[in-house]
Amino acid sequence: LLASLSILRDLPCVTLDGHRISLWVNTGLQADVDKAQQRGAEGIGLYRTEVPFMMSSSFPSEKEQMAIYREQLAAFHPNPVTMRTLDVGGDKSLPYFPIKEENPFLGWRGIRVTLDHPEIFILQIRAMLKASEGLDNLKILLPMISSIGEVEHALRMINRAWYEIKEEGIEVPMPPVGVMIEVPSAVFLTRTLAKEVDFVSVGSNDLTQYLLAVDRNNARVADLYNYYHPAVLHSLYKTVKDCHAEGKPASICGEMAGDPVIAVLLMAMGFDSLSMSSTNIPKVKSMLRQITLAKAKEILDEVLKQDDPQVIKSIINLELSALG
Numbered sequence: 349l350l351a352s353l354s355i356l357r358d359l360p361c362v363t364l365d366g367h368r369i370s371l372w373v374n375t376g377l378q379a380d381v382d383k384a385q386q387r388g389a390e391g392i393g394l395y396r397t398e399v400p401f402m403m404s405s406s407f408p409s410e411k412e413q414m415a416i417y418r419e420q421l422a423a424f425h426p427n428p429v430t431m432r433t434l435d436v437g438g439d440k441s442l443p444y445f446p447i448k449e450e451n452p453f454l455g456w457r458g459i460r461v462t463l464d465h466p467e468i469f470i471l472q473i474r475a476m477l478k479a480s481e482g483l484d485n486l487k488i489l490l491p492m493i494s495s496i497g498e499v500e501h502a503l504r505m506i507n508r509a510w511y512e513i514k515e516e517g518i519e520v521p522m523p524p525v526g527v528m529i530e531v532p533s534a535v536f537l538t539r540t541l542a543k544e545v546d547f548v549s550v551g552s553n554d555l556t557q558y559l560l561a562v563d564r565n566n567a568r569v570a571d572l573y574n575y576y577h578p579a580v581l582h583s584l585y586k587t588v589k590d591c592h593a594e595g596k597p598a599s600i601c602g603e604m605a606g607d608p609v610i611a612v613l614l615m616a617m618g619f620d621s622l623s624m625s626s627t628n629i630p631k632v633k634s635m636l637r638q639i640t641l642a643k644a645k646e647i648l649d650e651v652l653k654q655d656d657p658q659v660i661k662s663i664i665n666l667e668l669s670a671l672g
């Protein structure tokens with residue numbers, strides 16, 4: 349098994365008819381980085397920067413953040429490292445920054461928090477930019493975007509941080525900035541958002557939760573939390589098409605990207621990259637290497653005509669098992 353894993357690690361993720369797609373990893377800890385490299389990740393599609401914040405007993409300083417970010421950037425250099433700005437609130441809380449709300453998932457979370465706290469946001473961007481000096485493989489990703497104003501506001505602050513460190517004598521190229529599509533309103537704003545930024549990345553964990561009105565962590569309604577739901581699949585497809593219509597790349601970094609069966613559909617939709625936990629990389633790669641893009645598109649066409657998540661699941665599994 350180990351031998352076959354290491355052979356697979358060095359093979360590209362390419363379909364039988366030559367379609368290439370990038371497989372990226374989701375990280376939080378430095379330990380995730382080492383595992384990801386053993387498993388052939390081609391970059392980091394989502395670095396959840398809240399993880400080091402959660403492990404700290406107070407807000408990490410600019411210097412501390414810089415050191416942590418530099419490790420992630422250096423490990424994957426020259427490949428891209430997509431750093432998401434602090435995404436707290438909802439299910440993720442910091443012991444030293446409590447947020448008490450009735451409906452935390454509909455409350456103060458993600459970009460909403462950091463736009464209200466420019467000192468936290470700008471310090472984090474400064475740390476990211478400084479960490480990227482000489483490496484130049486940083487990408488910045490904004491979480492929980494639900495309207496264009498938030499993006500414009502965040503971009504102004506990123507610019508401010510960039511000028512601040514330039515004044516201090518550190519000049520780095522302006523990194524590509526992207527938005528997460530994880531709130532239903534953002535699906536419908538993809539074209540406008542994509543015009544403003546360099547890339548988009550779908551957060552299907554939250555998008556599924558918000559589209560279906562099902563708490564992603566509530567066991568009682570776990571059966572209803574289903575990414576085979578046609579509303580989820582149609583939203584993803586629309587997002588990719590709209591993003592590509594603006595000439596920008598689209599990625600997906602929710603858990604579903606690591607499901608090899610679903611990865612076939614995501615590739616057929618046109619996602620340029622899939623980002624997942626490192627354990628799933630070999631499974632997804634070996635699946636995609638055994639299929640043609642043409643066949644994957646046929647399955648997608650068939651699936652998108654269906655209304656029932658169960659039927660959708662059966663169709664894909666049947667089609668894939670027929671391939672052997």
Ligand code: PEP
Pocket residue numbers: 394396435530550551552553554555601602603
């Ligand atoms: C998502 O919502 O799909 C996502 C990737 O982000 P997180 O799971 O950290 O909310």
Ligand code: MG
Pocket residue numbers: 491530551553554
């Ligand atoms: Mg999310």
